[in-house]
Amino acid sequence: MPLKQIIINESLKLFSLKGFSSTSIHDILTAAKTSKGGFYNHFASKEALFYAVLDEARTIWRERNLHGLDKTTQHIDQLVLLLRNYQNRYLLDADKFPGGCVFIMLAVELGDQRPHLAKELQKGFVGLKAMIQRILDHSQNAGELNKTIDTGAVSEIIFNSMLGASINFSADKSAENLDRSIRSLVKFIEAMKR
Numbered sequence: 001m002p003l004k005q006i007i008i009n010e011s012l013k014l015f016s017l018k019g020f021s022s023t024s025i026h027d028i029l030t031a032a033k034t035s036k037g038g039f040y041n042h043f044a045s046k047e048a049l050f051y052a053v054l055d056e057a058r059t060i061w062r063e064r065n066l067h068g069l070d071k072t073t074q075h076i077d078q079l080v081l082l083l084r085n086y087q088n089r090y091l092l093d094a095d096k097f098p099g100g101c102v103f104i105m106l107a108v109e110l111g112d113q114r115p116h117l118a119k120e121l122q123k124g125f126v127g128l129k130a131m132i133q134r135i136l137d138h139s140q141n142a143g144e145l146n147k148t149i150d151t152g153a154v155s156e157i158i159f160n161s162m163l164g165a166s167i168n169f170s171a172d173k174s175a176e177n178l179d180r181s182i183r184s185l186v187k188f189i190e191a192m193k194r
Contacts, residue, residue, distance in 0.1 A: 003032070003034060003038055003041075003042065004042040004052075006032050006033075006034070007028060007032045007034065007038075007039060007042060007043070007049065008049070008052050008053055008056050009056070009096075010028060010031035010032045011023070011028050011031075011032075011049055011053050012053050012056055012057055012096065012097075012102060013031070013096065013097070013098055013099075014027055014028060014031060015050075015053060015102050015105065015106060016096075016097045016098055016099035016100060016101075016102040016105055017098050017099035018099070019105055019106065019109040020046075020050060020106055020109060020110060020114070020117070021109060021110075021113060021114075025039065025046060028046075028049070047117070050117060051120070053102075054120060054121070057102050057103065058124060060090075060096060061090065061103075061124075064085060064086075064089040064090040064093070065082055065085045065086050065089065065090055066082070066085070067085050067089060068081055068085070069081055069082060069085075074139070074142070074144055075135055075136075075138040075139035075142055075144055076135070076136075076139040076144045076145065076189065076192075076193060078135050079132065079135045079136070079139070079158070079189055080186050080189055080190070082132075082135075083158075083162070083182050083185055083186055083189075084182065084186070086162060086182070087165075087178055087179065087182040091165075091166060091169055091178060092175060092178070099170060100166060100167075100169055100170030100173075101166040101169075101170065103121055103124055103125070104163060104166050104167060104170065105170065106118075106121055107121045107122070107125070125159075125163075128159060128162075129155055129156070129159045132155045132158050132159055133151055133152060133155035136149075136151035136154055136155060137151050143194060144193060144194060145192050145193065145194065146192065146194060149192055154192070157188070158185060158188075158189070161181070161184075161185050162185070164181070165178060165181035165182060165185075168181065169181075
């Protein structure tokens with residue numbers, strides 16, 4: 001694996017565990033088994049590394065969470081699969097994300113300290129919420145959901161519940177509690193089916 005990718009992968013783990021500000025260049029050099037020269041040959045600064053790590057994290061998020069969604073026949077089942085993927089293929093991956101969801105860790109940390117970086121993270125949250133609403137709207141239009149359901153409000157509930165489950169999992173690392181949270185969300189979604 002090229003050194004640049006090693007630095008990105010190790011930084012992703014460190015950011016997941018310690019956040020951006022608490023991860024030093026020395027921590028990154030040690031984890032990647034490289035020198036300052038090795039680091040600065042690939043990244044002009046720690047902030048430049050942040051953007052590369054963010055791109056990698058987004059790629060992994062899409063690969064893990066969207067896996068199989070295109071093979072489901074009902075739109076509402078896409079949402080259920082998204083939640084199960086989020087739990088099993090994403091949050092429970094202690095190798096890539098030993099501290100839990102890197103996006104949440106960084107968003108909480110960077111909101112006040114580095115708002116321009118937090119704004120980059122916010123784009124992903126906005127996109128996820130919009131995707132959830134699109135799936136619900138398609139489900140409603142296909143007759144899978146009752147027409148009286150407010151898909152905007154339900155999108156907010158699901159999105160915030162996903163974030164809450166992730167934060168709880170980051171704090172207690174309990175796969176059992178995470179499973180209980182996701183199962184509750186799935187039951188909530190299935191209760192809306194026609």
